Amino acid sequence: MQAFTTLTGIAVPFGAENVDTDVIIPARFLKTVTRKGLGKGAFAVLREDPDNIFDAPRHRQAPILIAGDNFGCGSSREHAPWALADLGFKVVIAPSFADIFSGNAFKNGMLLVALPQDQIDRLMEVAATDDITIDLENQVVTTPFQDRFSFEIDPFRKSCLIGGVDEIGLTEAQGAAIASFEDRLAADKPWIGGAAKRAA
Amino acid sequence: MTKPRTLYQKIWDDHVVHQRDDGTALIWIDRHLIHEVTTPQAFEALRLAGRAVRRPDLTLAVPDHNVPTNHRFEPIADPESAAQVAALAANCADFGIEHIEINAAAQGIVHVIGPEQGFTLPGVTLVCGDSHTATHGAFGALAFGIGTSEVEHVFATQTLLLKQSASMEVRVTGELGFGVTPKDVALAICGQIGTGGGTGHVIEYTGPVIEAMSMEGRMTLCNMAIEAGARAGLVAPDAKTYAYVAGRPRAPKGADMDAALAYWATLKTDPGARYDRVVIIDGSAIAPLVSWGTSPEDVVAITGNVPAPADFADPSKAAAAARALDYMGLVPGTAMADVEVQNIFIGSCTNSRIEDLRAAAAVVAGRKVAANVKQALVVPGSGLVKAQAEAEGLDRIFIDAGFDWRAPGCSMCLGMNPDKVPAGERCASTSNRNFVGRQGPGARTHLLSPAMAAAAAVTGRLTDVRDLMR
Numbered sequence: 021m022q023a024f025t026t027l028t029g030i031a032v033p034f035g036a037e038n039v040d041t042d043v044i045i046p047a048r049f050l051k052t053v054t055r056k057g058l059g060k061g062a063f064a065v066l067r068e069d070p071d072n073i074f075d076a077p078r079h080r081q082a083p084i085l086i087a088g089d090n091f092g093c094g095s096s097r098e099h100a101p102w103a104l105a106d107l108g109f110k111v112v113i114a115p116s117f118a119d120i121f122s123g124n125a126f127k128n129g130m131l132l133v134a135l136p137q138d139q140i141d142r143l144m145e146v147a148a149t150d151d152i153t154i155d156l157e158n159q160v161v162t163t164p165f166q167d168r169f170s171f172e173i174d175p176f177r178k179s180c181l182i183g184g185v186d187e188i189g190l191t192e193a194q195g196a197a198i199a200s201f202e203d204r205l206a207a208d209k210p211w212i213g214g215a216a217k218r219a220a
Numbered sequence: 221m222t223k224p225r226t227l228y229q230k231i232w233d234d235h236v237v238h239q240r241d242d243g244t245a246l247i248w249i250d251r252h253l254i255h256e257v258t259t260p261q262a263f264e265a266l267r268l269a270g271r272a273v274r275r276p277d278l279t280l281a282v283p284d285h286n287v288p289t290n291h292r293f294e295p296i297a298d299p300e301s302a303a304q305v306a307a308l309a310a311n312c313a314d315f316g317i318e319h320i321e322i323n324a325a326a327q328g329i330v331h332v333i334g335p336e337q338g339f340t341l342p343g344v345t346l347v348c349g350d351s352h353t354a355t356h357g358a359f360g361a362l363a364f365g366i367g368t369s370e371v372e373h374v375f376a377t378q379t380l381l382l383k384q385s386a387s388m389e390v391r392v393t394g395e396l397g398f399g400v401t402p403k404d405v406a407l408a409i410c411g412q413i414g415t416g417g418g419t420g421h422v423i424e425y426t427g428p429v430i431e432a433m434s435m436e437g438r439m440t441l442c443n444m445a446i447e448a449g450a451r452a453g454l455v456a457p458d459a460k461t462y463a464y465v466a467g468r469p470r471a472p473k474g475a476d477m478d479a480a481l482a483y484w485a486t487l488k489t490d491p492g493a494r495y496d497r498v499v500i501i502d503g504s505a506i507a508p509l510v511s512w513g514t515s516p517e518d519v520v521a522i523t524g525n526v527p528a529p530a531d532f533a534d535p536s537k538a539a540a541a542a543r544a545l546d547y548m549g550l551v552p553g554t555a556m557a558d559v560e561v562q563n564i565f566i567g568s569c570t571n572s573r574i575e576d577l578r579a580a581a582a583v584v585a586g587r588k589v590a591a592n593v594k595q596a597l598v599v600p601g602s603g604l605v606k607a608q609a610e611a612e613g614l615d616r617i618f619i620d621a622g623f624d625w626r627a628p629g630c631s632m633c634l635g636m637n638p639d640k641v642p643a644g645e646r647c648a649s650t651s652n653r654n655f656v657g658r659q660g661p662g663a664r665t666h667l668l669s670p671a672m673a674a675a676a677a678v679t680g681r682l683t684d685v686r687d688l689m690r
């Protein structure tokens with residue numbers, strides 16, 4: 021995971037609500053066996069319109085996306101944050117995010133910032149002309165016009181984003197706890213193990 | 221005395237490997253289902269890091285999302301789909317995971333085969349790289365969809381680092397009316413609480429309507445918990461659950477089964493346990509529903525009309541409705557029962573089990589698919605469902621009426637395989653998502669129950685199935 025601290029850049033004032041994962045990346049682009057190159061399918065339907073917001077010259081490779089409520093609802097496809105990342109986004113700001121999307125984004129080092137709608141409206145306005153800054157350390161979004169919006173973030177996620185932690189490595193450090201859980205499980209619930217045949 | 225706990229709390233407590241100070245916990249995963257779309261990158265990452273799959277015996281693989289539903293014994297024509305299906309087989313062989321091959325009798329949609337194989341059990345934690353994993357909650361399993369990084373995490377450690385969700389009780393009171401099905405209940409819940417209504421929550425469905433529901437019906441209901449924004453849906457296991465599980469190929473047997481039954485009986489929510497939120501739905505008031513828009517919360521009774529944006533007080537909802545109506549090509553005020561459909565899809569992990577096919581066949585029997593319907597597919601959820609339906613003669617009923625009887629897979633639910641709804645055409649679909657472009661670019665989806673889809677097939681328009689059942 022790439023480390024994240026502070027970022028200043030162009031934000032795409034998208035603003036749409038209930039943007040589902042089929043909008044972010046339609047299923048026909050999921051037939052891939054790697055994480056790269058999904059940007060071409062990102063927002064594919066919206067981008068059929070030549071005047072779409074994402075391909076406007078000002079927004080190419082912009083690192084910040086501003087969206088409406090319940091962003092990322094729908095499927096569990098991690099292709100959604102992969103596609104957003106491939107398009108250049110490192111931060112999404114919205115009033116709220118769907119649960120699975122939010123976990124997936126975090127696991128790819130993408131910061132999701134939840135702010136109330138009135139602050140989103142203000143950022144949408146600023147984004148038309150000016151850069152926006154996200155300071156993860158101090159948990160604040162600022163603009164060149166003295167706007168200062170604090171946001172909440174789970175402390176574990178924050179430290180992982182700042183430190184660029186390998187989550188599997190962290191869990192592997194709990195190897196002894198996992199092994200003793202497994203032993204208890206085999207004793208207490210013998211029907212759990214061996215459900216699938218081990219392939220040769 | 222210990223504090224009364226909910227079903228969710230009990231399963232959670234029983235799976236904590238390590239509680240962290242920051243509120244997250246390392247949770248043990250009992251069951252991991254995998255399919256071809258959300259795993260290749262996880263296997264790739266394991267290889268790069270030199271990691272193995274910790275518990276192949278708790279992992280079961282099946283290809284479903286992009287398998288063709290006809291010409292099954294020929295090579296897959298689409299090279300990308302073929303590559304994903306082949307990658308799953310090769311990865312499973314490399315990592316020692318049992319893989320139900322594309323043409324095996326037991327192949328099917330991952331959420332249909334889990335319960336069918338007895339892999340899904342009460343009281344387990346079950347995950348899959350697919351949001352409709354919520355389906356398995358029908359058994360009183362804590363089941364939820366995960367992303368590919370989490371798939372990799374489960375492969376390597378058989379655990380996930382999770383924060384406990386809030387709990388929500390959705391109590392469905394009364395009794396379902398004539399012609400009203402679990403799918404209508406699922407859609408009614410989406411309509412009432414909205415697609416964000418369950419965000420951050422695990423739903424437990426309770427009440428007389430749920431108790432009366434079959435296991436198939438409970439699966440349909442839990443399947444759409446995610447459409448109401450919840451990570452998981454749960455139904456307390458009862459005698460019906462045990463009867464369904466008993467004797468399945470991977471279910472516990474003999475003394476193990478006795479021990480399991482004793483444990484499962486302890487899982488029910490304790491009297492006096494508190495949920496963070498309670499929603500009560502009057503089951504007796506639910507009518508057969510259809511969706512009119514591009515979100516599963518956009519539902520209306522089949523006897524109702526297409527709404528107008530002005531009907532929504534919230535301006536952003538009104539704007540969303542205007543966009544949805546434009547995409548759907550619907551005029552406000554039109555009677556839903558006047559909307560013509562060109563495609564019918566009976567299938568998906570929501571409604572492709574034997575009971576669903578029986579309900580649809582009962583409506584279709586002795587009737588023909590209407591002339592304006594260009595494509596009418598029945599896609600059984602698994603090879604075993606297909607064989608059962610054929611043994612009961614349901615395939616003949618569908619074929620004689622003019623339906624296409626296909627091989628199992630996700631099919632037109634998401635159109636990753638060749639089964640798609642052409643742009644601008646409508647589909648009466650028993651699946652779970654009516655998102656823009658879900659069934660193919662420009663496709664217009666109307667979600668409804670299997671019986672309602674069958675009714676639409678024979679009349680060529682959205683139809684109140686009750687009129688055909690009398």
Ligand code: SF4
Nearest residue numbers: 352568569630633634
């Ligand atoms: S049938 Fe549809 S919703 Fe179910 S797993 Fe397949 S694609 Fe997902």
